[in-house]
Amino acid sequence: VQLVQSGPELRNPGASVKVSCKTSGYTFTGYYIDWVRQAPGQGLEWMGRIDPEDGDTKTLQKFQGRVTFTADTSTSTAYVELNSLRSEDTAVYYCAIPYTYWGQGTQVTVSS
Numbered sequence: 521v522q523l524v525q526s527g528p529e530l531r532n533p534g535a536s537v538k539v540s541c542k543t544s545g546y547t548f549t550g551y552y553i554d555w556v557r558q559a560p561g562q563g564l565e566w567m568g569r570i571d572p573e574d575g576d577t578k579t580l581q582k583f584q585g586r587v588t589f590t591a592d593t594s595t596s597t598a599y600v601e602l603n604s605l606r607s608e609d610t611a612v613y614y615c616a617i618p619y620t621y622w623g624q625g626t627q628v629t630v631s632s
Contacts, residue, residue, distance in 0.1 A: 521543075521544070521620075521621045522543065522545055523624075524541070525541050525613075525614075525615060525623040525625065526541075527626065528626060528628070528629070529627070530629045530631065532630070532631070533630055534604060534605065534606075535605050536601060536602065537601070537602055539601075539615075539626045539628065540597055540598070541598045541615030543598070544596060551572075552571055553589075553591065553598040553616070554566065554615070554618045554619070555600045555613065555616075556613075556614045557612065558611055559608070559610060560611070564614075565580075567579070567580055567583055567600070567613075568587065568600075569618070570590070570591050572593060572598065575591060577589045583602075586604055587601065588603075598615055600615070605630045606630060607630050610629050610630050612627050612628075613626045
C-alpha cells in the first residue's frame with residue numbers, strides 16, 4: 521500500500537491550495553481517506569474524511585465552507601482543497617487510511 525502526496529506549496533494569504541494523494545496497492549473504494557494536518561509546534565489536527573466509494577464526506581466544523589474533499593476513482597487519487605488561506609493554515613498536510621497507512625506529508629506555507 522502506498523500513499524504518495526504532491527509536493528510543497530507556497531501560497532499568499534487569501535489564495536487556495538489543492539493537495540493530492542495518489543494511492544496504490546489496495547482497493548481505493550474500500551477504505552476512507554482521512555486528511556490530517558500538523559502546524560509548527562502543534563499536534564495532529566483531523567480535518568475530515570472522504571469515502572471514495574460514494575464521495576460522502578465529513579468535515580471538522582472549523583473547516584466547513586473552506587475545505588473540499590474529493591476522490592477520483594479512475595486514478596485512485598484523493599484531493600483536499602483549502603480556500604481563503606491564512607497564515608494559520610501553514611502546516612504539513614497528511615492523507616491517511618485511518619490510521620494504518622500515511623502519505624509522506626505535504627508542506628503548505630501561507631505567507632505574503
